[in-house]
Amino acid sequence: MAGAPPPPEIGLLAYPQAQLAAIHGLTDLFVIADRLARKRLGKSETLLRVSHLSLCETDGRVVRTFDTSPGAGGEPVVVILPPSLGDPAAGENRAGLVDFLKVRYAAGTVLASVCAGAFLLAETGLLNGRAATTHWTYADDLAQRFPDVQVDTNKLIIDDGDIITAGGLMAWTDLGLKLVDRLLGSAMMIETARFLLVDPPGREQRYYSIFSPRLGHGDAAILKVQHWLQKAGLRDITACAMAAKAGLEERTFLRRFRKATGLKPTEYCQHLRVDKAREMLEATTRPIDQIAWDVGYDDPGSFRKVFIKVIGLAPGDYRRRFGAETTSAHSP
Structure with a gap:
């Protein structure tokens, strides 16, 4: 008799200058959701797997550097690109990451970005012709660099099914809860939000953004x-x-x-x-x-x-x- 399938894995991509607070915060959120779900259902086996993914410098492969279920096999069902603390448009050492994201997307993995992570996601070309969001201060830069992307920073999250983009620097909480809803159900999403004392998804980025008129147009x-x-x-x-x-x-x-x-x-x-x-x-x-x-x-x-x-x-x-x-x- 075949063994049980591995739990759904959420991979957090630790690309250069990615915000570690978001990576560790999302890890905690998913671990807490898994613990609460197992307690509610009376199960001992892991229901939600979390991994950290990094580009190996020696062979250019993307490998797991952290895994809550080591040796479980399988591939991530979701890969998240967290915010960046550096220049969001910097493209150094990204070719391997872009190729990895394309391969995972073609295999059925959902891709998600938070804040400036949208720039790396846009480099794959998978956002072309789609609506996407990022932090409102990056909206013009993203639109100018990737004109085929329909940038909409009024929304905090745009869920396009196989691609999800989240706006502000702390929007990883909204994205994390949305994924808990998708993978463990709405009841567990609400219970996780209540435990963490954060609002369930439903906010909009325009509540927080300030109007920044374009002044560098040269007219x-x-x-x-x-x-x-x-x-x-x-x-x-x-x-x-x-x-x-x-x-x-x-x-x-x-x-x-x-x-x-x-x-x-x-x-x-x-x-x-x-x-x-x-x-x-x-x-x-x-x-x-x-x-x-x-x-x-x-x-x-x-x-x-x-x-x-x-x-x-x-x-x-x-x-x-x-x-x-x-x-x-x-x-x-």
Whole structure:
């Protein structure tokens, strides 16, 4: 009678300058999930295997340097590329890793990345034509280096079935829980999240990202308007007024503005207004309707719709999550 198949293995790829905190944190998360699952099911055998994978310098193979089930055989069902602490676009000594990832993907392994790990994943070409996320500060770099990748940093995780990308530096917790859900079930995912005191997956990266306008595009007329918008306040700003400030005919201005910034002027102003509103929601107890007025909206309802569209949370929910504590409201 054949022996039991090996437990599903999650391989953590320790490429050069990979963040060790994420590798060890994910290891702990999966080990805890395995322990909780075995306790719940009354089983003694391992249900989830974790390994660390590194490129061997002598023969160029990717080998296990750590394994919670040594000698179990089989290959990883998931390989995770953790964040990088170095230049995310650095490509030194990656050819062997890229080849390994392609081979594993062709054999049915799910590939996953966290934060800057998306750059190494994109080098395989497997993200071409797909949506992917990374840390919001790396979005432009990833899009410029890999133009065939549809970069979307609004989302913290994009699960495309056989490829999963996660955004922020600490999004490995979200990715880890999503994989626990996939491999051990939702009940164990919730129990693991509860044990670790972390939120289950469902957050969005746009809750945390700050609007960073493109300023290095080289169009002096558009840059002049961008600087003006930062200083002038945003009430009663029109495309006509912006075009006049740029010294351009309006149609020409609209075309050049979108090419330079990646946004229509109305969208750009919305992002600026929402960013100012976020600062007020975080740092003050000013009423939301007053904040709407202060950042240029006459209609509080319109402000709320735009805020939700850009941030993914209503202004009140954003304040409850990120605002300063208002202890004065509870004072005697």
